[in-house]
Amino acid sequence: MVASQPIQPPSVDVRMLIRRPPHDVFEALADPAITTRFWYTKSSGRMVEGAELTWEWEMYGASRTAKVEKVDADSKIQFTWDNYDPDHPTTVEFSLTPYENDATYLQITENGYSGDLQAQVDAVRDSTAGFAFFISGLKAALEHDITLGLVQDEHPPNV
Numbered sequence: 001m002v003a004s005q006p007i008q009p010p011s012v013d014v015r016m017l018i019r020r021p022p023h024d025v026f027e028a029l030a031d032p033a034i035t036t037r038f039w040y041t042k043s044s045g046r047m048v049e050g051a052e053l054t055w056e057w058e059m060y061g062a063s064r065t066a067k068v069e070k071v072d073a074d075s076k077i078q079f080t081w082d083n084y085d086p087d088h089p090t091t092v093e094f095s096l097t098p099y100e101n102d103a104t105y106l107q108i109t110e111n112g113y114s115g116d117l118q119a120q121v122d123a124v125r126d127s128t129a130g131f132a133f134f135i136s137g138l139k140a141a142l143e144h145d146i147t148l149g150l151v152q153d154e155h156p157p158n159v
Contacts, residue, residue, distance in 0.1 A: 010124040012110035014131040017103055020142045022074040022096045025104040028138055029077055029094050037147050038137030047077050055081075059152045080112075084123045088114035108135060129154075 018025050028034045032043035042056040049071040056063045067089070070078040075096050080089040090112040097105040108131045113120040133150040140146045 012127045014108045016135045019103045021102045022104045026074045037141045
């Protein structure tokens with residue numbers, strides 16, 4: 001008889017090498033003047049520890065509240081946000097690891113999903129896709145100075 005392994009709660013884990021120094025990647029995540037090139041269209045402020053921010057995606061008429069819990073310059077940003085359930089926010093962490101030739105390995109994790117198993121699986125699927133677009137857009141912006149418009153083109157009107 002095989003002992004059963006406990007099932008871990010679903011979570012997001014998206015990773016990518018960004019060929020820019022950790023400071024540049026950190027600033028792209030923390031500074032809304034840069035982040036608006038590849039993620040949200042408006043932010044009420046910079047990602048600093050203790051900040052409560054409102055992010056907007058104007059093309060979708062959507063906004064979310066993020067509470068910045070931890071910031072380690074050039075290495076980590078952790079926040080909670082109400083992307084799926086305002087009463088049960090999830091926790092997102094951006095971890096930046098220096099890599100050879102002045103590059104950065106960026107890992108994005110999200111956990112703490114609520115609801116029944118189907119709701120959690122749906123949220124993880126949506127967040128995984130969203131953060132894959134996010135990290136791809138970030139890479140294009142920082143490495144090639146290109147704005148791909150991935151988030152705005154994910155759900156075009158009348159489709």
